[in-house]
Amino acid sequence: MIIKPTLLLDVKKCKKNIEAMFLKTQKHKIDFRPHFKTHQSLEIGSWFKELGVNKITVSSFDMASYFSSEWTDITVAFPVNILEIETINALAKKIQLNLLVESLDTINFLKENLKHEIGFFIKIDVGFNRTGILPTDYQRINKILNSVKPCNNISFKGFLAHAGHTYKCRTREEIELVHKSAIDFMSRLKTRFIEQYPNLIISLGDTPSCSVADNFSGVDEIRPGNFVFYDLTQNKIGSNKISQIAVALACPIVAIHKNRSEIVIYGGGVHLSKERLEDKEGIIFGRVAEQFDIGWGEVIPNMFVKSLSQEHGIVSVPKALIDKYKIGDSLIILPVHSCMTSNLMKSYKTLRQNDIVRL
């Protein structure tokens, strides 16, 4: 029974997404280090454990601390925030902690302040231009590597990249092109440094590439995260079908405006987030899915969240359908970006009405 905006989780779809990605890593004989920033839940994490996954990725030390109760090998795939050195030391004492480094300043700080062993990856910018070292900037890479040679408690793990520019792709071919360029850059780095560091690995990790691509040559591990739930953005990119989206926000209907064929839902920017998607109707903030007794189905054509205030959502409804709804019903909204929505909602309600908590 829905009373307030509630984030529903279809466990079956979620486990299927997890299994599919796991099988892909098995097929390609690459390691699976899933990113847990999307679900941030020990319980959902345990579904990976059941498959034999034993290492994870997160994007903050808060998440690393939370997951460190059950996971012993964690990469924090975010440029080290040196101000958190106390947390870093506490984690490094407890688990195999891998950090992301891209500057001499950061590695020097770590050398001076670390009290326990860590591994580190050098963050490579394969074209997303968010952060990282250019894959041809050997000088900067060597400076970092050379600076830690005399260090016993800092070991170089390899090169890590996030081809986030796949999020701008809109076809499978575009994704494959971006992915190909990323693995080419990373393979060249591997070739160049493997003699010196025979155990170095290449870690890649965006959900579009990992979902779509079928060439992982030179790649040692992947770190996709969003695939666990998927969402409308990934669907638009081409990563998933609507039927694979595993979370949806159930929102009570609080007003109906037949004259303009709109429904007002209790479900706003503080629930869905203000993440937007440019689609055929213009900017949208969610789509309405067909509702079943248990769970949901495909999206209802031309029915979407057209705007969001703090608590209100305005849903554009096809004229032929507006009479079907009444105040007190709920609509099932597929999110534009499931990471942001689940960060706001903080817990999941399974279709069997169980609550799954998260950080």
Add this chain to the structure above:
Amino acid sequence: MIIKPTLLLDVKKCKKNIEAMFLKTQKHKIDFRPHFKTHQSLEIGSWFKELGVNKITVSSFDMASYFSSEWTDITVAFPVNILEIETINALAKKIQLNLLVESLDTINFLKENLKHEIGFFIKIDVGFNRTGILPTDYQRINKILNSVKPCNNISFKGFLAHAGHTYKCRTREEIELVHKSAIDFMSRLKTRFIEQYPNLIISLGDTPSCSVADNFSGVDEIRPGNFVFYDLTQNKIGSNKISQIAVALACPIVAIHKNRSEIVIYGGGVHLSKERLEDKEGIIFGRVAEQFDIGWGEVIPNMFVKSLSQEHGIVSVPKALIDKYKIGDSLIILPVHSCMTSNLMKSYKTLRQNDIVRL
């Protein structure tokens, strides 16, 4: 000492904003029923109490429940979510609860299910077209009013509107125009219904109008909320100066890219929200303010958050300034939308390092 993204609150600026709005209501002899959805904090609420304010507005029953420990007269300015009837009854038993009604279905549901007295406002749509009854739709208004005549525990309080289309304004004149049209519509309603309901009041409430306008004829109470903190959006509209913005997100610097004059901060969409503002530089997600030993000053020209990931923010920095910053410093980011940022951050750190909690 900043360690992680931290929402700073300049208490002096905040209290000054509160006092200015309070004095305005005194000058115009109108009631002040501030909206608490922006700060959602009992402690900040107490600063209103010190001035003699004794009634408030919120936008959810969760907020009403939270504030009901210290406030006895609360309007929930959101179309009633009838699914929360249990909470409504619990609140109605405890405090003077005022609801927002705009349909016969809702009022009929309340008639049948309410166990305690409530007041209600009819929500009028003065042109924002989000929700509410058109101010000329006397038929629908009369239907609602007539349906509750025989009810002892439901009393009509008046008409309520939110001229949210002021958020699309970019000059004082535009705001005044929108506001004038809203008070004209509401005054006509008042004239028409005052004989029948001699105690009815007219309640208006957006921050741009309440900040800028100087004509409140016919208005009985105002319900602005955002003014308590203000933000870049309100500044762009013309509601406030930069020096009045009372919250800012302190974000550690984790990477510096001199080649493209960009800084990567720990501070992303889960901290600032994905709320965006179209400004002279294009789409921005925040601006960097000049940093003082205690607090902050004006915005630094041409220094702004150009994009946000879940945890990363990318700050565009003027070339002449990039050498000033180092990893481990923090930047002070003024938010695009303070309501959304404070909803994500969940607590405030005053400039004296005290923590202020919120819902």
